[in-house]
Amino acid sequence: MTLPHKLPASRLLTAIVVVLLAMTSMMIASTVIALDSLSNARARSVDRVEPAGRMAKDLNRALLDEETGLRGFVLTGDDAFLKPYLDGRTTEVESAESVRDLIGDVNGRVGRIEDLARQWRGQYAEPTIAGIRLSGPVISSTRDIDRGKVIFDQLRVEVAALQADIAELGKTARAELSYAASVVLWLVIGMGVLLVVVIGGLSLLLHRLLIAPLADLAHHTRQVASGDFAHQIDASGPRETVMLAEDVDAMRRRIVQELETLDAAKTELQRSNSELEQFAYVASHDLQEPLRKVASFCQLLQRRYGGQLDERADQYIGFAVDGAKRMQGLINDLLAFSRVGRLTREQTVIDLNEILRQVLDSFSERIDETGARVVVEELPSVRGEATLLSAVFQNLISNALKFRGPSDPVVAIGAERDGETWKFTVHDNGIGIEPEYADRIFVIFQRLHPKDAYPGTGIGLAMCRKIVEYHGGTIWLKTDVDSGTSFEFTLPVVPELVAQAEEVHV
Template sequence: MKLPDRLPAGRVLIGVVTILLAMTAVAIASTVLALDSLGDARARSVDQVEPSGRRAKDLNRALLDQETGVRGFVLTGENDFLQPYLDGREAETEAADGVRNLVGDVNGRVSRIEQLAGQWREQYAEPTITGIRQSGPVSTPVQDIDRGKLLFDRIRGEAAALQSDIGELGRKSRDDLSHAANVVLWLVIGMGVLLVAVIGGLSLLLYRLLITPLEGLAEQVRQVASGDFRHEIDAHGPRETVMLGEDVDLMRHRIVQELATLDEAKTELQRSNSELEQFAYVASHDLQEPLRKVASFCQLLQRRYGGQLDERADQYIEFAVDGAKRMQVLINDLLAFSRVGRITREQTVIDLNELVRQVVESYSERIEETGARVEIADLPSVRGEASLLSAVFQNLLGNALKFKGDEAPVIHLDVERDGEMWKFSVHDNGIGIEPEYADRIFVIFQRLHPKDAYPGTGIGLAMCRKIVEYHGGTIWLKTDVDSGSSTGTRFEFTLPVVPELVADVEEVDV
């Protein structure tokens, strides 16, 4: 079953709830009627038929007491024997009224019993009692006794028939009670089965009408979220689901448009960067020769005419020679910076312990001069270009030695595993860097100190960032560092773990 599009989900839920309420109302009404019928059958059986049977027995007993009393009085003539007769008459009336009040006249038998009892008393009992009181206990004529016995036998027959009829009423009431109980039982079972079927059917209906469209929409959204932005979202089902699908599809269209714009901008940026790198390379490369000539001739002027001109001329020549040398260093650094990522070599697995050892040896004179202490942890092997990674450690260790404080430099090179990356840290006790310059120091040609205080071109950390990012890592300045009396500097950077090397180490450990 398919729900027409644009039908609100709230209306569907209202319809389902209405059906459930209607089914519940019908079930409750049927149960109430069945229970009421069961109660009526039980009340008739317990409160009417069974007591009427006892009343019928009381009526029969009252009639027998009357007959017994008359017989005793006939034999003895004593009034004491008439007491059962007198009490029996009162009990007869009470019992007859009780039966009539509980179950009615029962086929007219109660009335016939009262009529026959009255006839028996009128034709036999009363005349016999009167005669004995007048003449005393004498032999009663046989025909009178036979007539009295005949009359009372008819009473006995009616009393027995009354009890039989009441017994039949009892059986019928018990059958009615059993039938009502069975009706209630089957009604409850039927309602349970029906409710389960209705709830199951409505649940399936809701699943088909509401959940299935949502699952289809979610599947299409996941497809778009996975990167297939060209996939058109086609939502069906209730109005809310369709509207949600339209909103997501509208958002997809905007993303596609923005991605197209970004692709154009990225292409243009890549072209611009490529042109800039090419320009930097060509400019730095082409400037080498004229600059070399300028520096050479300035040095010749200094050697040949040094001391022959006035002091100001010697100073000017010295400025020219120093500027030419600094320009050569700057151009060489710019040339090296432009080559990172543009002129690539095959990346190999590098033992950083050996690489750092060579870097430290290159600074042996500076370390001995400053009394520095370099502490290096056991370093892992990584994949990359040895010359580029060597430049990273050279710049970081060189800066730690250059920007030292009053105390002898203490440099710590540590490493730790951070998921799929190695995190390296170079920590010193030097003059430190203010946190507000944490980003500026990685920009090319950005210096925090004048060139006469600390030499350099301001390209080292920018080179480090470009090399680290080229190898798939990141580098940053740790700003919450405090090393004793000096603030110190702590650079951290990451490089990817080589999976095959880690697997080999784990196998050896096992």
């Protein structure tokens, strides 16, 4: 019984469709034949037998009209009494032909009726009419009356027998009609039952052959996706499902291999990070000591021998002092950049209003010196490290004061809720940044101006991006501003603070 499970699903579905089409065709053909029989039975009963019964009654009525008209003419001799006789002859012929056309000459009775009618007219009616027209009304002989009565009584018997035969035909036709209707009804009921059985059986078959194997494969796949990469995937069912299971299992084995490779790479990365930490320690201690000596002795030379040497010597000494200081700044900034996300502290809920107040206090002299105005809206509380988030605002405000325009600097800082994040905006009226540099400015040590034009190492915005991303946010340059520079960044909303605020509003 397992052999069909190895067949392709397309072949299984084709076989099911062929069987369904064959069964449907048989049921439709049977129903068409039954409906045709029902239609024929109805046509025979309604369109032939019933009209034939009415024509037989008309035939009987026409014969009676002929007899009645003849009797009146015999008694009165008035030709007006012959009108029913003459009209009856016409109706008799038409009725007899109609009965023959509708149901044929049943048991030869129509022909016998026509023969007896001609015999009655020829042997009794016509001679009687001719005799009365010659000699007037007379009492016919008893022998002629008896001969006419015998023939007409035979006519009555044949007409009654014809009506009985037609009634029997009607009964048979109604029985056939009822039988055909019953056959159609049972066929319709059978089709309904068969349809229910087929749909139920097809559902069970599809569930067993397709749905159940796919559900089993999905269960194994979810188990692997949950982290159990050692779980082997094995599925039954159609060939396509088995092949899909084999492909998924091959992918699982490939993931296991990649994870083993990643584990080795992780070990190597941990070793490399350890070496980098050792380098950072050397750079922060051993490497800065010679730099401090170079800078201090160059400054001593500048103070003691400044003006005693020629102008070029003073310039060389200035270059040496400036280079040593710049090297110290680069090393310090590089160390600070490397520590972000590596030397982690516990993240707490921080009031950014307090953080920004401390930052503005540290920039108070520069703000007074530049005549700057800082406009701060109410800021939310977020979860993070206070020192790092303080560095973000320090760098952005510092850039706003550094790259100021001809007018006094104006810095606007605000925040708004954007779904599950807070979006912060820091906008200034400085010289601005061209949109094509929107990505470049966040790369470490990337500068848009010569080092002599503006101070700094070019690491501030790279530091901001690393800090914001470390806190689960994103930072970018807003390029659709009319003037100045506008930075925007996001930080996650603290759920417990939102819940507390909702309770307060309630």
